[in-house]
Amino acid sequence: MRVLAALSGGVDSAVAAARAVEAGHDVVGVHMALSRSRAQERQGSRGCCSIEDAGDARRAADVLGIPYYVWDLSERFEQTVVADFLAEYAAGRTPNPCVRCNEHIKFSTLLDKATALGFDAVATGHYARIERGPDGAPSLHRSRDLAKDQSYVLAVMGPARLARALFPLGDVASKDEVRAEAADRGLGVSEKPDSYDICFVADGNTAGFLRERLGSTPGPVVDADGTVLGEHEGAVTYTVGQRKGLHLGRPAPDGRPRYVLEVRPVTNTVVVGPVDLLDVHGLTGTDAVWFDPPPQDWTDCALQVRAHGATVPAQVRASAGSVIGSAGTAAVEGGLEVRMAEPLRGVAAGQSAVVYDGDRVLGQATITGSWR
Known part of the structure; x- marks a missing residue:
């Protein structure tokens, strides 16, 4: 397959690209420039898209012997991910920008551009697994390393986009394994710190960023x-x-x-x-994305409402308008309802609700409300 490997400049994406090359794919590396004002260097483990990151990505591509390009997606990133982040906070909701980035940038803009250029798939360094059923339909599963699992922020993809994605790190046992593999392959990013917090708030001061942009x-x-x-x-x-x-x-x-x-x-x-008033027993969500036909009756599941958060036993059903499209593609219309077997604390509108069957993602929606 012709594979476009997204190279962030970090160790995960570098090893994912290396594994794609080793699997025999025709791989091209691309670094997404998402910031309008790119800093020379990263601020420790915060920030993204610095000139340093682009250089690290280029060096990884050189080691792997693959072509390398930089795509400027900063305008699209600002218009979708950052704009959504600001609009949600202005409306009193709590967004997850990583979910929106996967939805609008990595598995929309990047994937669509890759397809237009003749690539068969996009490979990223996300920690998640893709399995295929007897009919070839893909399903999204948690990674082997549960501490690094990113299926929560990937659930917004839906089956059609999942079919054109590769997650080569889904079966690794730990991040230490990835770093050791990077060192063995001569990739200089083997000890580079992980990124965390909100990538476009490089100093970590989210409140300050919101005050600056929203007043x-x-x-x-x-x-x-x-x-x-x-x-x-x-x-x-x-x-x-x-x-x-x-x-x-x-x-x-x-x-x-x-x-x-x-x-x-x-x-x-x-x-x-008081804290007990944060407990909720059910929630509603909109813009549902399903990997299976939307359940019309209450169906047992496990609910997760935060990245790397714990799950709670629950039941889910689709709300009016949710349908499954042709060729296994899920429609993003309608929503879902979830009722929990035990109270869940601190659920905020704007967060993503992801429902699982074991380690398999059933669906996802953006939380619109909750009840006690």
């Missing part, structure tokens, strides 16, 4: 009964489940810590309360 207007902090407890510096910088940074100055009457229960952007209000 900051003080407003009331109230309890669940509406009693004013204090003042915040801007509701857009708060998220459900947050405990730090409330600056209320006085404890609750019972001495218990307070947490953000709700963000109301229309009135610029932050609602706080």
Whole structure:
């Protein structure tokens, strides 16, 4: 197969490309420039798309003996991933930019461009597995290394895009194995730190980034009964489940810590309360993506609402409008409903709800609401 290998400049993508070459594929490397103002160097483990990263990607391609290109996708990244991030916070929701990046950039813009250029698949360094049934239809599964599993942020792909993806690292036992393999292959990124946090907020100050882009207007902090407890510096910088940074100055009457229960952007209000009020027993989601025919009746599953978060036993069913398309392609219309067998704490609108059958992804949706 002709394979386009996405080279971020890190160790995972370099080893994934090496494995694609070793498997006999005709591989070309591409580095995605996603930042409009590329720094010379990364800030430790934060940030992305620095000139240093592009250089590391080029050197990996040289070691592997494959062609190498840099594609400027910064405008598309800003218009989709960053714009969605800002719009969601402005609306009082909590987005996951990695999900949106996989949806709009890596497995939409990049994959579509690769297909137009005659490539059969895109290979990335994600930790997940693809299995195929007797009919050849692909299914998405957790990686062997559960600590690094990224199936949660990949679930938005759907089966049609999954059919044109390769995840060569899905069967590795640990990140240490990947680093050792990189060293054995002479790849200079073998000891490069992992990236974490939000890649386009290089200094890690998400609240500062939001204030800079969205502005900051003080407003009331109230309890669940509406009693004013204090003042915040801007509701857009708060998220459900947050405990730090409330600056209320006085404890609750019972001495218990307070947490953000709700963000109301229309009135610029932050609602706080005790931790038990964060427990929910069910949720709804929209823009559902299914890897199987959407379940019309309640179906047992495991629910995950955060990357690397724990799952809880639950039941899921499709809500009105969810259908399965032709040739095994899932429609992204309608939504889902989930009811949990045990309460789940701190569910925020805007997060992704991913449902599993064992280690296999059944579907995904963006959370719109929850109930107790």
